[in-house]
Amino acid sequence: MKKIALALLFAGVSLMANEGEALFKKCASCHGQKAEKSALNKSQVIAGWDAAKIEAALKGYKDGTYGGAMKGLMKGQVASYDDAKIKAVAEYIATLK
Numbered sequence: 001m002k003k004i005a006l007a008l009l010f011a012g013v014s015l016m017a018n019e020g021e022a023l024f025k026k027c028a029s030c031h032g033q034k035a036e037k038s039a040l041n042k043s044q045v046i047a048g049w050d051a052a053k054i055e056a057a058l059k060g061y062k063d064g065t066y067g068g069a070m071k072g073l074m075k076g077q078v079a080s081y082d083d084a085k086i087k088a089v090a091e092y093i094a095t096l097k
């Protein structure tokens with residue numbers, strides 16, 4: 001049992017390191033692989049934003065305090081993300097160049 005728990009723990013750690021990247025996969029279809037696109041020609045280009053700014057925007061979409069005409073769409077994108085996931089994906093986007 002202990003071995004299994006340990007193996008799960010390690011799997012969890014490596015998952016976290018790649019979590020932001022994994023979480024960004026579904027975003028890339030609209031925002032581009034490097035976040036270089038204007039999503040659906042509506043969003044601002046988020047490549048170059050720092051993590052805090054992205055995090056604030058995503059939290060705002062989630063609670064309805066941020067966004068433009070298509071904010072409902074983004075709300076759906078992040079509705080299932082908790083704060084840790086929002087942070088992970090924001091930090092990943094901020095590393096894209």
Ligand code: HEC
Binds near residue numbers: 027039066073
């Ligand atoms: C189906 C297309 C689509 C997907 C998938 C998508 N987005 Fe968006 N995103 C948009 C659109 C459209 C907007 C502009 C919404 C508005 O009107 O505020 C936007 C806006 C944003 C903004 C703010 C930019 C601005 O214009 O203020 C951020 C940050 C963002 N998205 C991040 C993400 C992340 C992270 C994911 C993945 C979890 C994601 N998006 C998935 C279409 C998408």
